[in-house]
Amino acid sequence: MSFTTIPFEILIEICDYLHPSDLYNLTMVCKRYRSLLWNKTSTTTQLIWRSSRKKFITNLNVDPPERMCEQEFIWLMLLLNKCMFCDQTDKFELTMHWEFKMYCCFECLKQRTVSKSTLLEKYKFPEELFVCLPQLQKNLNPRDPPIYLIKDVENLLLQYNYEKDKQKWVKEQQDKMSELNLENEQYNTLHDQVRYDHTERLERLLRKLHDFYSNHRV
Numbered sequence: 001m002s003f004t005t006i007p008f009e010i011l012i013e014i015c016d017y018l019h020p021s022d023l024y025n026l027t028m029v030c031k032r033y034r035s036l037l038w039n040k041t042s043t044t045t046q047l048i049w050r051s052s053r054k055k056f057i058t059n060l061n062v063d064p065p066e067r068m069c070e071q072e073f074i075w076l077m078l079l080l081n082k083c084m085f086c087d088q089t090d091k092f093e094l095t096m097h098w099e100f101k102m103y104c105c106f107e108c109l110k111q112r113t114v115s116k117s118t119l120l121e122k123y124k125f126p127e128e129l130f131v132c133l134p135q136l137q138k139n140l141n142p143r144d145p146p147i148y149l150i151k152d153v154e155n156l157l158l159q160y161n162y163e164k165d166k167q168k169w170v171k172e173q174q175d176k177m178s179e180l181n182l183e184n185e186q187y188n189t190l191h192d193q194v195r196y197d198h199t200e201r202l203e204r205l206l207r208k209l210h211d212f213y214s215n216h217r218v
């Protein structure tokens with residue numbers, strides 16, 4: 001019997017012994033495994049990944065946010081080992097931006113985001129809508145204007161134009177966003193704890209300080 005014809009029941013049992021990165025490798029073996037292991041709604045699949053995560057990645061013991069499946073969560077937190085948009089693999093060039101669900105380099109972040117000042121000056125973006133947008137919390141320089149994902153801005157405008165009771169809608173979005181901001185902060189911290197050891201965290205901090213001072217020499 002070849003490995004690719006193992007009955008699902010047995011495959012599921014085998015998965016119970018596998019690290020998340022082995023599960024990930026298994027998804028690339030054949031279509032059949034991919035359809036089992038990439039299923040985002042099946043309870044069985046979610047359980048396979050969850051149990052592997054809890055068994056092997058002991059510091060990732062918090063569950064994914066409500067709207068996210070186990071696979072995406074583990075992928076973002078742990079398995080993704082390069083910029084999700086380009087081939088940059090240097091850990092120190094990469095940052096998790098949980099607000100945008102992006103683990104990427106600075107260049108790729110820049111291409112996909114827009115600053116508050118640009119939105120206001122160039123696009124006359126309605127000021128009251130900023131509170132409804134996920135905003136990056138870890139700006140390289142805290143004095144830089146906040147930045148937003150272009151895709152979020154477009155989606156928000158689409159919805160805003162469609163809503164009849166705009167004031168009520170903005171208020172609802174604002175409430176959602178303040179909850180989400182707290183959540184994002186927690187997952188950003190969690191990501192850094194899971195991804196980097198103590199020395200790496202310190203080095204990242206020192207590099208950030210270095211960048212900050214070399215960019216802002218008086």
Ligand SMILES: [Zn+2]
Binds near residue numbers: 083087104106109
């Ligand atoms: Zn990149």
